[in-house]
Amino acid sequence: MACSSFVKRVAETDPQTSFFSINWNYMPPSGSSIVHPHLQVNCGEVPTNELRAQVEGSSRYQKENGRSFWEDLVETEKESKERYIGEIGTTFWSMNFVPFSFLPDVLCVFAQNHSLASLDKDSLRSFLDGLSRIIAYFNSENILSYNMSVFSTREEDFFRVNARISPRLFPRAIGNNDMAYLQALHKEPFTVRPPEAEAPKVREFFH
Template sequence: MSFFSTTEIRVPGSVISYRIEFATGISSRISPFRGTRGINAGATPPLHHDDDPACPFCRSRIFSSTRGFSDGTWIESGESVTFPNLYPFADRHTVTVITEAHMVESFSPRQLSDALIGSATSLLDHPGYPSIHWNFLPSAGASLLHPHLQGMADTRPVCLCADYLLASAQTASGDYWECVREEEEDGPRHLFGDEIFWYANPVPIGECEIRGILPIKTLGDIFTLTDTLGRDIRRIIDIYRSFGLYAFNMGIFFQKNGHFASDGMRAFCTMIARINPNPQSISDSAFMERICREPVVMTLPEDIRTMAGL
């Protein structure tokens, strides 16, 4: 049985697909015809840039322009450096600068794995719900260009995570993702991965949303998985780039720290592509996303596998 509904309506020149995810009530609509406007055309990939004198995250300034943790230290994992966010919006809110260089042409799986370890380490001792995020490029919400993850932990989970914790609590197995994986395995939206199961979300919350179901439940178990996660995230970034999409958001959500690890919902990751940086600051979040809370996307989840050549 499907875990979402699809209703299609015909409009001149196109078909609009309305989707609703039963367990969460999340809804979105897919309008492939809007993709033909070409608003993302002509963007170029980021170029390597060693140092920007105005950037506080560049390696020559990072330890003087940021503050360490209460013991006076920064977490250094490989190339990455992690420290408290100077402008937090969470009880625990940390920043992990991924690369020494101000901008890189591409991220190595090792850079991503090391940064995930740094971010996770900064959240481990908080008693609440941890999550790890990434806004890449200003059009995806990054206020500083220098690539960085943000780690958060609060006593209550963020809305999206709370939706799936509740859905899991209402599932016989205790894990909503088990039902999703059963449904999506070998289907048209299954993209790659076995250890982490990656698929195009049929009810996307953003453009070309790709979700990964992790084999772990708590943040404390991520340390054996960061190599795979780093490699897979790099692969998804490469898929987006092959579509001409350079900006993206990412979120990885876990059970509460200290949760009995054999029980309940598995951790999950979501990535969405965002509009490329553009001189007019045209946004891809408008009244549908911000006020109506029903995203409009242009790419059918069922097309992503073929578009990616998988």
């Protein structure tokens, strides 16, 4: 709640700031340092590369098709059922079509929210409920570290607030980690478990 309140204050006082994210590195494999609870809020005039791709892609899709990319994404994933996990309140949950991490990551779309600056308490509670279920699934798979980002712009009709929760692995005894040249240098996502295979496992935590 403190993070969303901060974003709202920034949006109200600085009209040049248009891009927002709430981020979490949980445990050292995700990039954290000492173990302590906190989230990192980014607010700026220039989006990160991922947020820029989302904004530009969403805007282009709506101009070319006359429909919301995010609404079409939700509808398509629900119909295919391959990666669909469930819905809680106004939040939609699915395994991400193209995982960013070695293990499949999870996508959440805030179906009725265009910006963190106007996020309502019900949507926030729905997200936290779903997030707790994703963490329970991670625990069942002995996944003890993850990154999370919630992406947002100002109020843009073509955009929806969305989140990505990405598992990270602890180094094994030989000291290797969960990224290699393919991800680090070629920017090619690679996963050892298909999202479609993981979806039924995660879905159990939403019933």
